[in-house]
Amino acid sequence: MRLFLRFLLILVTLSPWVTANAKGVDYYDVRYQAALKPETGMADVTITLSGDELPSKLTLHLKPARHHNIEGDGDIEMDGDKAIWTPKGKTSSIHYQFKIDKKKGSGHYDSRITDDWAILRTDKLIPPISTRAPQRLHSRATLEITTPKNWRSLAPYQKDEAGVFILKDDGRRFIRPKGWMIAGDLGSRQEFIDGTDTVVAGPRGKDIRRQDTLAFLNWTLPELKKVFPLFPDKLLIVMAPDPMWRGGLSGTRSLFIHSDRPLISGNRTSSLLHELIHVGTGIRGDKESDWIVEGIAEYYSLQTLRRTGGISERRYQETMEKLAAWGEESPDLLVKRSSGPITARAAVVMGEIDLYIQSASDGERSLDDVVTAMAADRGEITLDRFRKLAEEAAGSEVPQLDRTFLSGKKKP
Numbered sequence: 437m438r439l440f441l442r443f444l445l446i447l448v449t450l451s452p453w454v455t456a457n458a459k460g461v462d463y464y465d466v467r468y469q470a471a472l473k474p475e476t477g478m479a480d481v482t483i484t485l486s487g488d489e490l491p492s493k494l495t496l497h498l499k500p501a502r503h504h505n506i507e508g509d510g511d512i513e514m515d516g517d518k519a520i521w522t523p524k525g526k527t528s529s530i531h532y533q534f535k536i537d538k539k540k541g542s543g544h545y546d547s548r549i550t551d552d553w554a555i556l557r558t559d560k561l562i563p564p565i566s567t568r569a570p571q572r573l574h575s576r577a578t579l580e581i582t583t584p585k586n587w588r589s590l591a592p593y594q595k596d597e598a599g600v601f602i603l604k605d606d607g608r609r610f611i612r613p614k615g616w617m618i619a620g621d622l623g624s625r626q627e628f629i630d631g632t633d634t635v636v637a638g639p640r641g642k643d644i645r646r647q648d649t650l651a652f653l654n655w656t657l658p659e660l661k662k663v664f665p666l667f668p669d670k671l672l673i674v675m676a677p678d679p680m681w682r683g684g685l686s687g688t689r690s691l692f693i694h695s696d697r698p699l700i701s702g703n704r705t706s707s708l709l710h711e712l713i714h715v716g717t718g719i720r721g722d723k724e725s726d727w728i729v730e731g732i733a734e735y736y737s738l739q740t741l742r743r744t745g746g747i748s749e750r751r752y753q754e755t756m757e758k759l760a761a762w763g764e765e766s767p768d769l770l771v772k773r774s775s776g777p778i779t780a781r782a783a784v785v786m787g788e789i790d791l792y793i794q795s796a797s798d799g800e801r802s803l804d805d806v807v808t809a810m811a812a813d814r815g816e817i818t819l820d821r822f823r824k825l826a827e828e829a830a831g832s833e834v835p836q837l838d839r840t841f842l843s844g845k846k847k848p
């Protein structure tokens with residue numbers, strides 16, 4: 437009996453090891469460290485790998501305008517915009533400097549450091565990295581942000597007791613941070629909304645409507661999550677005034693939105709809801725399918741307002757009519773980038789597809805079923821995939837998904 441108990445105890449103690457090896461998985465650690473330096477406008481970045489076995493090669497896909505002074509242990513070879521790193525031993529590091537400021541156009545920044553705060557995307561700070569490693573070798577990763585005194589940092593990840601972000605990226609063997617981050621002298625408000633740990637943050641004293649935004653999310657997010665059940669369990673909303681980009685930009689489990697943007701615009705669309713739907717779907721279009729991504733974001737931002745009683749039926753119809761009139765300026769949806777009139781027409785087409793599916797299925801199905809399925813897959817969406825899902829829901833062909841109609845060459 438004692439022997440059996442001891443055996444059981446050993447088994448329990450070793451159970452993480454047992455589970456890891458039962459699945460044939462071995463781990464190594466990736467430690468990302470970034471020191472934010474307002475005086476140089478740079479982040480000094482170190483990536484350290486440690487473990488009994490490390491990937492034999494890592495390829496960092498750099499942006500030469502932003503990633504500078506690459507050096508480290510082992511062997512580093514530059515090949516155009518790529519740094520090919522062969523780590524050495526059981527612990528090996530690579531360092532570089534990252535230029536934080538970046539303008540998106542019209543003089544506005546989508547990445548910025550000042551003496552009081554910094555706003556940037558961690559998936560730009562740490563570039564895409566491909567690894568050569570055996571299938572069973574997986575990473576565990578953390579992100580440590582060092583800042584000037586009295587700054588705080590926020591990213592859409594849990595922190596450990598030491599304030600280090602514990603990264604996760606389901607389904608990826610090599611984990612790197614993704615999404616927006618903000619650091620500085622911050623004002624932030626946090627609330628759990630329908631199971632999502634939601635934080636709204638911005639530089640302190642900058643007239644940022646954190647409470648209004650949380651109230652708006654309390655009212656709309658539960659409705660939105662009915663269509664996007666896999667909506668992240670952590671959401672960071674970063675807000676800041678000029679000279680930041682004067683619109684919204686979604687990221688992984690996070691978004692940036694200019695603090696001047698109203699929660700609902702005069703035309704009853706909502707940039708905040710639009711970006712939240714991008715966060716919820718996690719899809720991107722191929723060379724002709726951006727209209728699907730943007731059309732869904734715009735249509736569901738309106739639908740969410742309508743379903744929650746934020747706008748009346750009459751106002752909803754008026755907005756759809758206005759979008760239809762605007763969309764006539766740009767009838768071809770099958771282009772690489774959708775904006776302005778293309779997104780307007782895309783939203784109207786989504787509305788027509790929704791009604792078509794509802795009537796073809798006797799009210800059993802709707803576009804909700806299609807977008808829920810797309811959001812579960814995430815990744816790249818194509819017209820073929822969208823058509824297949826829509827036809828499954830309708831139980832028949834969907835005339836609005838005919839190429840000649842979508843390219844504006846044929847009226848329905």
Ligand SMILES: [Zn+2]
Pocket residue numbers: 710714729730733
């Ligand atoms: Zn969009």
